[in-house]
Amino acid sequence: MENVLTTGAAALILGVSQARIRKLIKEGRLPSEKRGRDLLLQETDVQVFAKHGRKKIGRPTDNGCSCAMVAEDEGMYQTSNESIQTIGNGEIRLGDALNVLPSLPSNQFQMIIADPPYFQVLLEEQWDNTWHSSDEYLNWTLDWVRECKRVLKQDGLLYIFGQLGKREHVWLHTCSMLAKEMQFHDMIIWDRAVGYNERYDSFTPQYEMILVLRQTANAKPYFDKDAVRLPYDEDKIQSYLRDKRYKDKDARERHLRKGKYATNIVRIPSLKGSSKEKIGHPSQKPITLINQLISASTRKGDYVLDPFLGSGTTAAAAQELGRRWLGIESHPDYVKITRKRLSDIIAIPEFSLD
Numbered sequence: 001m002e003n004v005l006t007t008g009a010a011a012l013i014l015g016v017s018q019a020r021i022r023k024l025i026k027e028g029r030l031p032s033e034k035r036g037r038d039l040l041l042q043e044t045d046v047q048v049f050a051k052h053g054r055k056k057i058g059r060p061t062d063n064g065c066s067c068a069m070v071a072e073d074e075g076m077y078q079t080s081n082e083s084i085q086t087i088g089n090g091e092i093r094l095g096d097a098l099n100v101l102p103s104l105p106s107n108q109f110q111m112i113i114a115d116p117p118y119f120q121v122l123l124e125e126q127w128d129n130t131w132h133s134s135d136e137y138l139n140w141t142l143d144w145v146r147e148c149k150r151v152l153k154q155d156g157l158l159y160i161f162g163q164l165g166k167r168e169h170v171w172l173h174t175c176s177m178l179a180k181e182m183q184f185h186d187m188i189i190w191d192r193a194v195g196y197n198e199r200y201d202s203f204t205p206q207y208e209m210i211l212v213l214r215q216t217a218n219a220k221p222y223f224d225k226d227a228v229r230l231p232y233d234e235d236k237i238q239s240y241l242r243d244k245r246y247k248d249k250d251a252r253e254r255h256l257r258k259g260k261y262a263t264n265i266v267r268i269p270s271l272k273g274s275s276k277e278k279i280g281h282p283s284q285k286p287i288t289l290i291n292q293l294i295s296a297s298t299r300k301g302d303y304v305l306d307p308f309l310g311s312g313t314t315a316a317a318a319q320e321l322g323r324r325w326l327g328i329e330s331h332p333d334y335v336k337i338t339r340k341r342l343s344d345i346i347a348i349p350e351f352s353l354d
């Protein structure tokens with residue numbers, strides 16, 4: 001067999017779960033060959049199936065979020081890059097980011113939050129283990145980042161999550177590669193408050209990073225530091241007010257009551273398994289963290305994009321904050337989770353709809 005694929009790779013190409021691929025094989029709709037414990041498929045068979053074996057259907061809408069073209073009989077989806085599509089106020093597109101991004105309008109999004117697969121960190125998740133080498137992963141990263149750059153506004157910011165927890169040097173390479181592609185703007189440390197992945201030969205990792213990029217060196221990104229001030233505690237305010245160097249006590253107090261500027265080390269506990277917020281995604285981010293990023297980087301009514309939506313944290317935060325959003329997610333189960341999550345949010349956008 002030449003150019004063979006595992007069921008995981010075929011699942012990624014077709015944008016369906018591995019279970020769906022196994023079902024298609026069982027039904028005789030996708031030819032395969034058993035090798036040891038693995039089922040292998042010919043790449044050409046998968047491509048033929050991708051072209052002819054799908055059905056397009058319409059776009060159901062509920063709770064203000066339209067999930068693109070889910071074909072009911074196959075659990076498959078079809079995304080279109082034939083024409084640039086306009087986007088709604090809140091929308092999920094089920095599909096591969098690399099297929100969906102080219103269909104989005106250029107220079108549209110004020111902010112992009114990307115929490116991509118990390119590359120072989122979550123070993124049990126098929127979506128984190130599709131690349132055969134770090135170079136392959138880096139090439140893939142470059143492809144979607146270039147598309148993000150195209151759809152990002154000139155004064156917009158692109159936030160990308162990454163971590164070094166298991167010594168994935170690939171994140172370091174990702175950062176240096178992307179700093180050549182766009183302009184480095186900031187590196188936020190998300191201090192998860194508790195350590196993870198126990199290691200005996202080093203300190204326990206406790207943080208993730210968020211690389212922030214802007215379009216060019218001269219670009220002046222929108223950023224509202226006042227929107228994310230942190231309150232001083234009362235004792236601190238009282239002790240500052242005792243400082244004799246400040247003559248105008250009222251002005252000093254008004255200033256202190258505005259709170260202090262947030263730093264680029266953000267301490268927000270990661271979600272425990274037992275957390276009420278947790279809704280069944282292995283790398284769900286705390287909504288407070290995403291809230292903070294969106295509040296500082298967008299105004300009400302701006303467009304926010306998340307190309308790897310997962311459990312919909314970006315969508316939920318954007319909706320709560322009255323921002324328009326678009327999320328892309330390749331796994332139908334996570335789209336379902338997100339739709340349910342959003343149905344619990346009563347969003348009253350404070351911008352006028354056009």
Ligand SMILES: C[S@@+](CC[C@H](N)C(=O)[O-])C[C@H]1O[C@@H](n2cnc3c(N)ncnc32)[C@H](O)[C@@H]1O
Binds near residue numbers: 314330
């Ligand atoms: C790290 S998780 C995102 C978690 C998300 N930030 C949250 O709070 O739930 C990455 C997500 O990207 C999805 N994914 C992986 N490859 C994809 C692709 N090529 N296109 C779109 N989504 C993809 C995975 O299914 C997974 O849900």
